[in-house]
Amino acid sequence: MSLLDVRGLTVTYAGGTAAVRGVDLRLEAGRKLGIAGESGCGKSTLALALLRLLPAGTRVGGEVLLDGEDVLAMKWGRLRAVRWAGASIVFQGAMHSLNPVRRVGDQIAEPVLLHRRATPAGARKRTGELLEQVGLPAARAAAYPHELSGGQRQRVMIAMALACDPRLIIADEPTTALDVMVQAQILRLIERLVADQDVGLIMISHDLAVLAGTCDRLAVMYAGRVVEEGPAGDVYEAARHPYARALSAALPRIGDPASRFEPRGLPGDPPDPAALPSGCTFRPRCPVALDSCAEEEPLLGDAGADRRVACVRVTAENPTAGGPAPRPDTAADGGGPRHGTGGGGAGPRPGTGGEEPNPHQATTTDDSDPRHGAATAAPDPRRSTTAGEPNPHRTPTTDEPDPRHGTAAGGTAPRPDTAAGASDPRRGTAADGPGAPEETRPSTP
Numbered sequence: 001m002s003l004l005d006v007r008g009l010t011v012t013y014a015g016g017t018a019a020v021r022g023v024d025l026r027l028e029a030g031r032k033l034g035i036a037g038e039s040g041c042g043k044s045t046l047a048l049a050l051l052r053l054l055p056a057g058t059r060v061g062g063e064v065l066l067d068g069e070d071v072l073a074m075k076w077g078r079l080r081a082v083r084w085a086g087a088s089i090v091f092q093g094a095m096h097s098l099n100p101v102r103r104v105g106d107q108i109a110e111p112v113l114l115h116r117r118a119t120p121a122g123a124r125k126r127t128g129e130l131l132e133q134v135g136l137p138a139a140r141a142a143a144y145p146h147e148l149s150g151g152q153r154q155r156v157m158i159a160m161a162l163a164c165d166p167r168l169i170i171a172d173e174p175t176t177a178l179d180v181m182v183q184a185q186i187l188r189l190i191e192r193l194v195a196d197q198d199v200g201l202i203m204i205s206h207d208l209a210v211l212a213g214t215c216d217r218l219a220v221m222y223a224g225r226v227v228e229e230g231p232a233g234d235v236y237e238a239a240r241h242p243y244a245r246a247l248s249a250a251l252p253r254i255g256d257p258a259s260r261f262e263p264r265g266l267p268g269d270p271p272d273p274a275a276l277p278s279g280c281t282f283r284p285r286c287p288v289a290l291d292s293c294a295e296e297e298p299l300l301g302d303a304g305a306d307r308r309v310a311c312v313r314v315t316a317e318n319p320t321a322g323g324p325a326p327r328p329d330t331a332a333d334g335g336g337p338r339h340g341t342g343g344g345g346a347g348p349r350p351g352t353g354g355e356e357p358n359p360h361q362a363t364t365t366d367d368s369d370p371r372h373g374a375a376t377a378a379p380d381p382r383r384s385t386t387a388g389e390p391n392p393h394r395t396p397t398t399d400e401p402d403p404r405h406g407t408a409a410g411g412t413a414p415r416p417d418t419a420a421g422a423s424d425p426r427r428g429t430a431a432d433g434p435g436a437p438e439e440t441r442p443s444t445p
């Protein structure tokens with residue numbers, strides 16, 4: 001059984017924004033999955049959905065199986081326990097996610113006291129251990145967040161996420177706003193913790209290079225869907241979906257001075273999730289689009305060894321049939337990827353089969369599992385709930401501590417009047433807390 005098995009996950013915000021549209025992902029214990037994509041493609045929404053931290057009124061469908069147990073169908077009490085011991089989240093921007101008027105040690109100790117039912121002395125001891133585990137002296141427990149550097153604060157956030165020995169850590173842009181040296185330290189720290197403790201890691205970033213250097217597998221999202229998934233190094237070095245190729249080619253490479261003077265950004269913007277184009281959502285920006293791409297949205301399909309791609313041009317038989325922007329270091333052979341799969345290039349090539357009807361387009365690798373296909377095509381109505389609707393599986397309780405706090409879901413952290421994420425108005429207000437609906441996220445006053 002996988003540590004995490006996400007099946008046909010859909011998320012639609014109250015205003016009608018379909019932010020996640022049928023995502024299937026799997027993660028084994030001790031493995032690291034990176035999720036990449038441009039701003040607005042649904043990465044954070046996906047992360048929040050995994051622990052039901054979305055705002056009230058958000059419709060969530062599909063299944064999120066954590067050790068085989070569906071997080072989306074859990075009762076509130078169970079969910080609360082799972083949010084710490086099962087999985088926890090490290091959000092971006094530690095300064096915004098820590099409570100500025102509480103000592104960091106107290107913030108780390110809070111979930112230990114609550115969920116581990118530790119004595120105050122036991123929680124203090126555990127806090128010291130956690131700080132040392134993330135490379136800070138135990139004495140820093142007495143510090144307030146403003147007395148720490150950005151990197152130290154992010155270490156505190158990671159210590160909080162580890163407080164209850166979770167099986168899964170979700171890190172949403174954990175190194176954003178850190179300088180490259182500190183970023184590297186934090187990434188190595190996360191890698192070490194994952195290896196030592198055999199937890200699963202989902203790391204979210206817009207930076208494919210960071211993910212490729214840290215994760216085992218990579219999923220590239222576009223307009224709420226995964227468009228490519230496979231071994232991290234392969235997806236980074238030889239992406240097959242035109243969007244993933246463009247994302248990868250947009251990054252300058254060390255040892256490739258030409259790329260510094262010839263940036264390869266992708267023109268245009270991602271589509272508005274409330275008004276998606278017909279057919280393939282990447283079509284308006286795709287340099288190799290076919291007329292038929294306007295008709296049907298391709299599902300994630302087999303694209304050769306251990307790879308899945310959602311593009312009508314890319315099949316198991318033609319695994320690299322097209323791509324927008326070969327990198328300079330691969331251009332000598334026509335822009336194809338390095339890994340001997342052939343093809344590629346700046347535009348459609350004759351004879352790659354792109355014009356032919358693609359038998360893989362209408363299928364997914366999950367075809368053998370009817371639950372996957374059904375969930376991807378349309379959310380399972382049994383699962384789709386609106387936070388405002390009565391749901392017998394989700395009875396809110398009134399004795400909850402305020403789970404809006406901070407970093408690790410449901411835990412310690414910023415008070416509404418002081419803290420986190422104020423810079424992101426989309427996050428709105430979290431309705432979590434006593435008697436509140438469950439699809440909530442941490443407070444962002």
Ligand SMILES: Nc1ncnc2c1ncn2[C@@H]1O[C@H](COP(=O)(O)OP(=O)(O)OP(=O)(O)O)[C@@H](O)[C@H]1O
Pocket residue numbers: 013014015017019037038039040041042043044045046055206273426427428
């Ligand atoms: N609370 C919300 N209410 C309504 N729409 C939202 C909300 N949060 C996000 N969205 C919309 O959902 C879509 C996906 O947003 P999301 O934050 O998940 O993207 P992202 O890939 O994580 O972007 P970024 O890298 O900028 O954080 C966007 O169109 C966004 O505007």
